[in-house]
Amino acid sequence: MRVTDQLLQHREEMTPSERQLLSVLLDDYPLSGLGSITELAANASVSTTTVARLLQKTGFKGYPQFQAALRRELKEMISDPVAKRDVWKTDLPEEHMLNRYSRQALENQRRSLDEVDPDEFDGLCKLLCDPNRRIFIAGGRITGTLAQYFYLHLQMIRPDVRLLPFSASWTHELLDIRKGDVLIALDVRRYENTTLVIGQLCHEREAEIVLFTDQWRSPIHRLARHTFSARIAVPSAWDSMAAILVLLECAVAEVQERLWDDVKARTDALEEAFDRTKLFRKFGQSSSSS
Known part of the structure; x- marks a missing residue:
């Protein structure tokens, strides 16, 4: 515990x-x-x-x-990958990695979801559904992939969603941030200074901060209106982001349902663009070659 x-x-x-x-x-x-x-x-x-x-x-x-x-x-x-491996290699019994890793990853997801306060989750979804709030999403070296995944889904659901780039140009993106905007920050151990600075700048401009972090909690939690802590430790030199991903997908599913009429209209327009660019294959339809 x-x-x-x-x-x-x-x-x-x-x-x-x-x-x-x-x-x-x-x-x-x-x-x-x-x-x-x-x-x-x-x-x-x-x-x-x-x-x-x-x-x-x-x-x-x-x-x-x-x-x-x-x-x-x-x-x-503050453990680095080598230190993490040293811990699990000596503490866990020998068994196939499929069993050892998957069991812990699934337990992480179960415990993480059990610990989420439904009112806190509803508060997050209310922020994400508010058309008067712009959404900014920031991740780090590893969590940046989760940030991009969340961004792609929210962008399909509603307008005014921005992904802060993992480079110095994120400072340009924050020039226009205003009171009431929302920063979604993803930060897990070893906690990145850049993500903390982004959180501090947004907090100073009176933006609302939502943090997705690990069980030890990023320092950003002191600035956040909502904090969601997920368990990430697994028998590996690298942590598992699976529990955080599930939390993000739960938020996507709920926001989609709350905004369904707008989501359907945006999705129809998006599908039309996909058809014109022939991005996806259409099975059952003949294709002509010139």
Whole structure:
């Protein structure tokens, strides 16, 4: 269980001062808990006794054990591919990769979807359906492929959707961003500085930010109106994006249904263009050659 899960599991049992402490811990997680217990208490404007009581209430024997758990998570968050492989190679039993990998990838999807708040998901879809909001989508070195996939679908569904390029020219795209526009940011460990800067610039211009990230959460979550955390760890040197892809496809399916009349009209126009360019094969129709 992640430390955040362990803390949040007991939120309803916490006193107001303990909840105040919890907010501080989550605001800059996990770095907020890596200083001394005195520093943490001061940052949260509570006593060290409150810190000790919260940790005991959430299943930690003391502050050293709590910090050890945070350090383990931080190590996971910043792991490079070689370090990731070292972990799964020694921890998992020998079996065929088809079984080992697929079982974990499917479990990631199941747990990720179970953890999505339906109200939060509906809030995302409401933003995506609003014709007065322009949609900007940003990904990184790996998540850029997911960003492009999401962009291609949203572009068919509604107008005013932009994919920020994975180059310095993204700065030009953001010149016109305005209050109420939406940034869809995709950012997973090891968390890219460029994506964070994009999020900060959009936040400063009062755009709404939606983040798709991993279980440890990109720093962008502190700026986001909606955050969707998916589990990505699998027995491989590289993480699996399958759970994030499923979340994106769920959003596409819901937005398509909410805007179906407009989607049908746009799709009909698109299909006509495809027919004129002969982009797709038409089975059952004879083709003539000149």
